[in-house]
Amino acid sequence: MNWPEKVTIKEVGPRDGLQNEKVIIPAQSKMEWIDQLSDTGLSYIEVTSFVHPKWIPQLSDAALVAKGIKRKPGITYAALVPNQRGLESALAANIDDISVFMSSSETHNLKNINKSISDTFPILKDVIRTAANSGKTVRGYVSTVFGCPYEGEVSTDQVFRVCDQLFEYGIDEVSLGDTIGVASPRQVALFLEQAVKRYDMSQIALHFHDTRGMALANILESLNYGIDTFDSSLGGLGGCPYAPGASGNVATDDLVHMLHKMGIHTGINPEKLMKAAAMVQSFLEKPLPSHQMAVNNAQ
Amino acid sequence: MNWPEKVTIKEVGPRDGLQNEKVIIPAQSKMEWIDQLSDTGLSYIEVTSFVHPKWIPQLSDAALVAKGIKRKPGITYAALVPNQRGLESALAANIDDISVFMSSSETHNLKNINKSISDTFPILKDVIRTAANSGKTVRGYVSTVFGCPYEGEVSTDQVFRVCDQLFEYGIDEVSLGDTIGVASPRQVALFLEQAVKRYDMSQIALHFHDTRGMALANILESLNYGIDTFDSSLGGLGGCPYAPGASGNVATDDLVHMLHKMGIHTGINPEKLMKAAAMVQSFLEKPLPSHQMAVNNAQ
Numbered sequence: 001m002n003w004p005e006k007v008t009i010k011e012v013g014p015r016d017g018l019q020n021e022k023v024i025i026p027a028q029s030k031m032e033w034i035d036q037l038s039d040t041g042l043s044y045i046e047v048t049s050f051v052h053p054k055w056i057p058q059l060s061d062a063a064l065v066a067k068g069i070k071r072k073p074g075i076t077y078a079a080l081v082p083n084q085r086g087l088e089s090a091l092a093a094n095i096d097d098i099s100v101f102m103s104s105s106e107t108h109n110l111k112n113i114n115k116s117i118s119d120t121f122p123i124l125k126d127v128i129r130t131a132a133n134s135g136k137t138v139r140g141y142v143s144t145v146f147g148c149p150y151e152g153e154v155s156t157d158q159v160f161r162v163c164d165q166l167f168e169y170g171i172d173e174v175s176l177g178d179t180i181g182v183a184s185p186r187q188v189a190l191f192l193e194q195a196v197k198r199y200d201m202s203q204i205a206l207h208f209h210d211t212r213g214m215a216l217a218n219i220l221e222s223l224n225y226g227i228d229t230f231d232s233s234l235g236g237l238g239g240c241p242y243a244p245g246a247s248g249n250v251a252t253d254d255l256v257h258m259l260h261k262m263g264i265h266t267g268i269n270p271e272k273l274m275k276a277a278a279m280v281q282s283f284l285e286k287p288l289p290s291h292q293m294a295v296n297n298a299q
Numbered sequence: 300m301n302w303p304e305k306v307t308i309k310e311v312g313p314r315d316g317l318q319n320e321k322v323i324i325p326a327q328s329k330m331e332w333i334d335q336l337s338d339t340g341l342s343y344i345e346v347t348s349f350v351h352p353k354w355i356p357q358l359s360d361a362a363l364v365a366k367g368i369k370r371k372p373g374i375t376y377a378a379l380v381p382n383q384r385g386l387e388s389a390l391a392a393n394i395d396d397i398s399v400f401m402s403s404s405e406t407h408n409l410k411n412i413n414k415s416i417s418d419t420f421p422i423l424k425d426v427i428r429t430a431a432n433s434g435k436t437v438r439g440y441v442s443t444v445f446g447c448p449y450e451g452e453v454s455t456d457q458v459f460r461v462c463d464q465l466f467e468y469g470i471d472e473v474s475l476g477d478t479i480g481v482a483s484p485r486q487v488a489l490f491l492e493q494a495v496k497r498y499d500m501s502q503i504a505l506h507f508h509d510t511r512g513m514a515l516a517n518i519l520e521s522l523n524y525g526i527d528t529f530d531s532s533l534g535g536l537g538g539c540p541y542a543p544g545a546s547g548n549v550a551t552d553d554l555v556h557m558l559h560k561m562g563i564h565t566g567i568n569p570e571k572l573m574k575a576a577a578m579v580q581s582f583l584e585k586p587l588p589s590h591q592m593a594v595n596n597a598q
Contacts (some may be wrong), residue, residue, distance in 0.1 A: 001488050184560030185519050189300050213553040213590030214560070217515040220484050245597025247590060254512040261483030261513070291512030291546060298544025 004228040006265045009252060010044040010175075010205060011037055013280070014065075015080055016249055017237030019049065019056045021284065027061040029283045031068045036276040037234065038072040041268040042252075046078040046099065050086035066093035078139065082113070087127050091134055098131040100124045100171070101141035104159045105148035108179070112143070121165055128169040137173075140166035141207070145176040146183035146191070149242040156194050163199070173203050175231055178218070180242050181211025185221040192225035205229035208250045211240050215250035216258055223264075230255060235277040235288030251290030253277055303527040305564045308551060309343040309474075309504060310336055312579070313364075314379055315548055316536030318348065318355045320583065326360040328582045330367045335575040336533065337371040340567040341551075345377040345398065349385035365392035377438065381412070386426050390433055397430040399423045399470070400440035403458045404447035407478070411442070420464055427468040436472075439465035440506070444475040445482035445490070448541040455493050462498070472502050474530055477517070479541050480510025484520040491524035504528035507549045510539050514549035515557055522563075529554060534576040534587030550589030552576055 014034055018025065025033075030048075037045050047069060053060030066079060078097035081087045090098055102120045103109035109117050124140070131138045144151075145159050163174050188206075195204060206222050208215040208230070219230055232255045238248025256268050274296055281288045287297055313333055317324065324332075329347075336344050346368060352359030365378060377396035380386045389397055401419045402408035408416050423439070430437045443450075444458050462473050487505075494503060505521050507514040507529070518529055531554045537547025555567050573595055580587045586596055 001485060003485075182560075184557060186300060186302075186561040211590065211594065212556055213515060213550070214557050216512060217519045217557065220516045220519055243594045243597055246594045251512070257511055258483060258513050258516065261481075262485040291510065295510065295542045295545045298542055 003223040003262065003264060004226065006228065006267075007223075007259055008043060008229045009255060009266055009268065010046065010078075010229065010231045011042050011234060011252055012046045012207075012231045012249060013037075013233035013235070013237045013252065015046045015049050015059065016231070017233035018058050020239040020241055020248060021058060021237070023284055024058055025283050027064045027068065030061070030065045033276070033280055033283065034065070034069045036272075036279055038070065038075055040272040040276055041266070043074065043267060044076045044078060044097070046080065047095075049080035050089045051080065051082045063089055063093050066090070066095055076137075080141070081127060083123055084126055084130065087130055091131075091136070095136070097137045097139055098127070099139040099141055099175075100127050100166070101143065102162065103143040103148070103179075104162045105144040105151045105154045107150035108144045108148045111150070117162065124166065125169045128166070128171055132170045138171045140171040140174045141177055142166070142174055143177045143179040146178040146187055147180055149180050156191055159191075160194075160198060167203070173205055173229070175205040175207045177207040178209055180240060181209035181215070181247070183208065183218050184214055185217050188218045188221045189225070192222065192227070196225055201226040202228070205231060207231040209240060210236060210247040210250045211243055213247070216254060219250065219255065219258075234273065235280055235293050236290040237280065237284070237288060247289055251288075251292070253290050253292040257292055302522040302561065302563060303525060305527065305566075306522075306558055307342060307528045308554060308565055308567065309345065309377075309528065309530045310341050310533060310551055311345045311506075311530045311548060312336075312532035312534070312536045312551065314345045314348050314358065315530070316532035317357050319538040319540060319547060320357060320536070322583055323357055324582050326363045326367065329360070329364045332575070332579055332582065333364070333368045335571075335578055337369065337374055339571040339575055340565070342373065342566060343375045343377065343396070345379065346394075348379035349388045350379065350381045362388055362392050365389070365394060375436075379440070380426060382422055383425055383429065386429055390430075390435070394435070396436045396438055397426070398438040398440055398474075399426050399465070400442065401461065402442040402447070402478075403461045404443040404450045404453045406449035407443045407447045410449065416461065423465065424468045427465070427470055431469045437470045439470040439473045440476055441465070441473055442476045442478040445477040445486055446479055448479050455490055458490075459493075459497060466502070472504055472528070474504040474506045476506040477508055479539060480508035480514070480546070482507065482517050483513055484516050487517045487520045488524070491521065491526070495524055500525040501527070504530060506530040508539060509535060509546040509549045510542055512546070515553060518549065518554065518557075533572065534579055534592050535589040536579065536583075536587060546588055550587075550591070552591040553589050556591055
C-alpha cells in the first residue's frame with residue numbers, strides 16, 4: 001500500500017466528456033456546469049477546446065464559455081488547442097493552461113489530426129513555445145498510449161519518443177491517454193516500470209477510459225508507481241468514438257469515491273460533486289453512466 | 300506483479316445474479332443458460348438455491364433446474380442450501396458442492412436468515428457434516444465481510460470468528476462476500492494482510508459486488524495477496540437489495556477480460572462467454588450491465 005497521500009484530479013468532462021456526445025448543450029448551461037465544478041474543490045478544470053467548430057460542433061462556443069465562467073482563485077482553467085490560431089483564441093479568453101494533443105501511433109494521429117507525427121511536431125512546438133512565452137503552463141496529451149484502434153499495441157519506445165519531444169519543446173506535464181480503454185493493470189505496470197526510470201512522475205498524468213471496465217483497476221496499479229495525477233470526467237460522461245455505446249472517461253465521482261475510501265486526499269467534496277453530476281445529467285436528459293450516479297439515481 | 304498464473308472463476312449468475320431480479324425466467328431457459336455456461340470452460344457453476352420458494356420465488360424451480368441441466372464432466376455444479384431440508388433436496392438433485400451461508404454481522408444475519416449468528420451455527424454445522432458425510436464438498440458464504448448495511452464496518456476479528464467456526468465444522472472453502480459493494484482496495488489489503496497469516500489462501504474465495512465500481516480494483520488488490528478464486532456473474536447480472544438500480548456481482552465477462560489481458564489463465568473461452576451472455580440478455584429482455592456487453596451491444 002505504497003500509495004500517494006494526495007491525488008490531483010483533472011476534470012475533463014466539459015471537453016473530453018462532451019466531444020463524444022451528440023447532444024448540443026447551450027453555452028449558458030455549460031457555464032453553470034463549470035461554475036458548479038469550481039465549487040466542488042477541484043483544482044483543475046478543462047473547460048473547452050479551441051478546435052475548429054467543423055470538427056467538434058459541441059464546442060463551437062469555446063470563447064463564449066471560457067469568458068463566461070466565474071473564475072475561482074486557485075483553480076486552473078484549461079483548454080485544448082490544436083494550433084496557433086486556436087492558441088490565440090485561448091489566450092484571448094484568458095485560459096490558464098494550454099493543452100496540445102497528438103497520438104503516439106502514426107495512423108491515429110493521421111486520422112485524428114490529418115497529419116503525420118513528424119508533421120505534427122513543428123506545429124505543437126510553436127504552440128508550446130508561444131504559450132510558454134505568454135506565461136502559460138502547457139500540458140501535452142498523448143493518445144493511444146496503450147493501444148491504437150488501427151495499429152493495435154503501441155511500443156513503449158514510440159510513446160517515449162513522442163513524450164521526449166514534447167518535453168523538449170517545453171510542456172510541463174504529459175497526460176498519457178488510454179484513448180480506447182484497452183489498458184490492463186499488467187500493461188500499465190510494464191509501461192510505468194520503464195517510465196519511472198525516464199521521467200519525473202510528477203510530470204506524468206494518466207488518462208484512462210473505462211471502455212472495458214478496467215479504469216479504476218488501472219488507476220490503482222498506477223498509484224503503486226507513484227502516479228498522483230489522473231484525468232476524469234464527472235459522471236463518466238463521454239463515450240468512445242471507436243465503440244459507440246461504451247463507457248467514456250473514468251468517472252470523477254467513481255474515482256473520488258475510491259480514493260477517499262483508500263484514505264487518499266483529493267480536496268474534493270463528494271456531496272458537491274454529486275450535486276454537480278445531477279445538474280449535468282439534467283442537461284443531457286439521460287442517466288450518467290457512473291456507479292455513484294446509478295446508486296444516487298436509484299435512491 | 301506477483302499475481303497467480305491461473306484463477307478459478309465461480310459463476311454465480313443463475314443463483315446470486317437471479318435472486319435480485321424481479322423477472323421470473325422459465326426453468327427451461329435457465330437450463331439452456333446453464334448448459335451454455337457449461338460450454339464456456341467454466342469449472343464451477345452455482346446453478347440454484349434450495350431455499351424456501353417463499354423467500355426467493357425466482358428460484359422455486361431449483362430441483363427441476365438442477366435435474367434438467369446437462370452435466371459436463373470436470374464441472375462442479377453447486378447450489379445454496381439454508382438447512383437440512385434444503386440439503387435433502389440438493390442431495391436428491393445430485394448437486395456436487397453444497398453452499399451454506401450466513402453473515403458476519405449480527406443484524407444482517409438476523410434480517411437475512413431470521414436468526415442470530417449463534418443460533419445459525421448449529422444449523423449450518425448439521426448441514427455441513429451431513430453434506431460432507433454424503434461425499435460432497437461444502438462452501439461457506441460469509442456475507443457483509445467488508446461492511447453491513449445496518450452496522451457499517453465489520454471487524455476483522457468478527458469475520459475470522461465466523462470463518463473459523465465454519466472451517467471447524469468442515470467447509471472446504473469460504474467465500475467472503477462484499478455484499479453491498481463497499482470494499483475499497485485499501486480495506487481489501489488490510490483484511491488480507493491479516494487473513495494470509497491465519498488461513499490457507501487456497502481455501503479463500505472473494506465475492507465482490509460492483510455497486511460502487513470498485514470490484515475489479517478490489518480483485519486486482521486481492522491477486523497481490525495470492526487469492527486465486529473469485530465469484531462473478533455473467534453480464535454483471537443481479538443488483539443490490541440495499542441500493543436498487545445499482546450494479547450487481549462483478550461481471551464474469553469483465554473479470555475474464557481483465558485477467559486474460561493480464562496474462563492470467565482462467566480456462567474460459569471469451570467468445571463462448573459472450574455468446575452465453577447474449578442469450579441471458581435475451582431472456583431478461585434488458586441490456587446486461589457489464590462493460591463487455593455494452594461494447595458488444597453497441598456493435
